[in-house]
Amino acid sequence: MTKKHLLIVWVFFYNYAYTQQRNFVIPDSLSTKDYEYFSSNILYEEKDSIKEMLYAQAWLAKAKREKNYGQKAQSYKALIYTSDKKLQLIYADSMLIAAKKTADFTLIGSGYITKGVIQYDRKEHMKALDSYLMADEYISKTNNQYQIHKVKYGIAQIKYYLGFYHEAIALFKECLGYFKEENNRAYLNTLHSLGLSYNRIGKYKLCSQMNQLGLNEGLRLKNLEMQSYFIHSEGVNQYFKHNYPDAIKKLTKALPALKENKDFTNETTAYFYIGKSYWALKLQEKAVPYLKKIDEAFQKQKYIRPDLREAYELLIDYYREQNNKELELYYFSTLSKVDQQLLKDYKYLSGKIYKEYDSKKILQTQINNEHYWTVVVSIIITIMLIIIVFLVHRHYKSKRLFEELMNRKPDTAQSLVLNNTSKELDINPELITAVLKNIEKFERNKKYLEKDMTLARIASLLNTNTKYASKIIARYRKKGTVEYITYLKIDHIIELLKNENKYRNYTNKALGDEAGFGSTQNFTRAFKNQTGLSPTYFISKLRSQRNS
Template identity: 45%
Template structure:
C-alpha cells in the first residue's frame, strides 16, 4: 500500500504509540462513536493517512479505555496497514503483546500471523516462517476457517520460495476454492500465486490461462489494482515462451505501478526478466542497466532468490567479454554472497518446514481421523446396544407369548377334564 505520511505525522505516530493519552488534536466526540463507524472511516481514508489518523487514534483510545483486547489488536492492525514499512513491525509487536494478554488462541494466532506477514514483506523469510508456525499452532485450536486458510496461503508462499511448487499449488488451489466464496482480495492473491507456480513447473499455458482468469476476475470484482500483478506474471511467462518483445512490453507497462517500498521484490523480478529478454535478443548493453537495478535491491534490501542469482553470472560473462577484471572479481564476490544467503536461508527453512508444518499437519489429520473413529465407535456401541435391547425385547415378547399360550392350554385342558 502506498503511504503519504509526512515526517511530522510519523513523529506523531511514534509519540502517540507510547503516550498515556492521545493528542488533544483528536476530538473527544470520536471516542464515543462505534467501532464500526471508526472502522468505516479508516477504510474510507485508507489511501490518505493524514485524514485517517484521527479515526485511527480514536479507535486506539476507545479500545484502551474499555480495556477491550480484541478491539485493541484491531486498532494496532489498522495502524499497521496505514504505516510505512519502518513502523509496521512496531505495531505488529503491539498486536502480539495485546493478543497474549487476551489468552484467546484465535486472537493470538491472528496477531502472530500478521507479524509473520510483516517479516515476509521485508523478505525476512526465516522470521516470517517462525511466526507462521506459531500462528498455525494457535489457529489449529480454533474453528476459524478464514484464519486457517489465510495461514495455509502464507505457508504456501514459503513452499513456493523453497521450490516445493507442487505442494504450493495444492495449498493455493485449496485457498482459491475457499476464498472465491466471500473474500475477493485473498481470492485474487491466491490466483496470482497459483499462476506463478504454474510458470515454475513449466506449465506455461496453465500460467497464461490463470493470468487471463485473474484479469477477468479483477474486472468482475472491481479490484483494478490487482491487474498489474497478473500482467507482471504474464510478462515473466512470455519470456519462457520466447516472446521477448511481448515480455518487455508487459513488464515495462507494470513497472510504474510497483511501489519500490512495498513491492521491491516484484520490481526486482521485473528488472531481471527485462534484462534477460534483452540478453536473449543479443542486446547485452541494454540488459546490464536492468541487472544493476536487481543488484541494487540485493545490496539495499538483501533480497535474492534462486533465479535472480543468475544476474551475477551474466554480469561476470559480460565483464569477461569486456576484459574488465575488476568488475569480474566484484561480481564473483556478489555471487558468492548471494549463494551464501540462499544456502543459509534455504537450509534453515527446508529443515523446519517438513518437521514443524508438514508433520504437524499430518498429526492434525491423524488426530481428526482418530476422533472420527472414536465417534464412529461410540455410535456403533449405541447402535449395537439398541439392537441388543430390541432383540432382547423381541425374544422376551416371543417367549412370554408362548408361555402365556402354554399356560392357557393347560388351564383349558384342566377345565375340559372337569367338564
C-alpha cells in the same frame, strides 16, 4: 470542533507525537466515541493516513481505559495498518499480548497472521512461516473459514518462496474455490500465485491459463488492481517459452504499475527477465543495463533470489569478454556476498548455491593484479570450506538417521483404547469404539496401500463420515488424515526394504507403486520428509551392510 480544525490539530500532534507515542493527546471530540465508530472509520487500506492513525490511537486509549483486551488487540491491528513500517512489528507483538488475554482463538490466530504478513513483507520468511504455523494452531480450533484459508494462503506463499512448488500449488488450489466466493482480491491473488507456481515447475501452458483467467476475472469483478501482475507473470512465462520479444513487451508494459506500487521485488524480477530476454536475442548491450538493476536491488534492499543470481554470472562473463577487469572483479566479489546472503536465507539450497556457476571458469580468469588474485583465492577457499562443512555435516546426519531407522522397532497396529476424551471430541463413545476397531482392521489389512486414498474413502472404510474420521484419527493417531496415510505407506516400505532383499532392487517408481503413491515424486518427497533420507540413499546403505 470541526473536521478541518481537528485535522490541523492532528497535523501538529502527528509531527510531534510520532516519536513520542506515550505523550499522544486524544481530542475531546473522539474520547466519547464507541468502538463501532472507530472500527467503521478505519479502512485498513490507506496506510500512513493521518486521520486513521488518530482514530486508531483514540481507539487504543479507550480500550486501555476500559481494560477491554479484545478491543485493545483490534486497535493495535488498526495502528499496524496506519503506522510507519518501523513500528508495525512492535504493534503486532502488542496485538498478540492483548489477544492472548482474551482466550479468543480467532483473535489470537489473527494476531499471528498479521505478524506473519509483516515478517513476510520484511523478507523474514522463515519467521513468517513460524507465525503462520502458530496462527494455524489457533485458527484450526475455530470454524472461521476465512481465517483458515488466509493461513493456508500465507503458508503457501512461504512454500513457494522456499521452492516447494507442488506443496504450494496444493494449498493455493484449496484457497481458490473459497476465495472465489468470499473475497475478490484474495481470489485474484490466488490465481496469480497459482500461475507463478505452475511456471516454476515448467507447466507453462497452465501458467498462461491462470494469467488469462486472472485478467478476465479482474474485468468481470471490476477489480483491476492485479492486471499488471498477471501481465508481469505472463511476461516471465513467455521468456521460458522462448518468446523473448513478447516477454520484453509484456514486462515493459507491467513496469509502470509496479513502480507506482513501490513493488521493488516484482520490478526487479521484470528487469531480470527483460535483460535475460535481450541476452537470449544476442543483444548484450541492451541486456546489461537491466541486469545491473539486480545489483542495485541487492545493494539498496539486500533483495536477491536464487534465480536472480544468474545476473551476476552474465555480467562477469560480459566484462571478461570486454576485458574490463575492474568490473569483472566487482561483480565477482559481489557474487560472493550474494551467495552468503542466499546461504543464510535458503539453507535448504546450501548444496546447490554454487552449482549454477562453474568455479573452474573463475580459476581460468587471468587477472594480473596481485590484489585481484588475493581476493579471488580467498573467495574460492571460503566457498570450498562452506561446501566441505555442508557435505560433512550432511554425511554424518544421514548416517545417524540411517542407524536410528535401522534400530527402531516396527510400528505394528497399535491397540486403540477409548478414554474420557470422547467428551472432548463431542462424539458418541460407542461410535468412537466402533471406528477405532475399524481403524485397527484398516491398518491390519493394509488398506492404506490403495491408491487415491481420500478422506471420503477412509471414512467409508471406517463406516463413518469424513468429519468424525478426521477427528478420531487426529486424536488417537496424533496425525492429520493425509499425514497418517502417508506415514503408514512409508512405514510399510521401510519394513519391506529392511526385511526383503528383492525390494532393494526396485526403482523408486516401483516402490511408490507398491505403497500406493500417485507419483514417484510424491513417494520420494514423503520418504525424505518422514525419514530425513532419500530412498536411494537408504537402499544403498542396506546393500553396503549386506556386502560388508
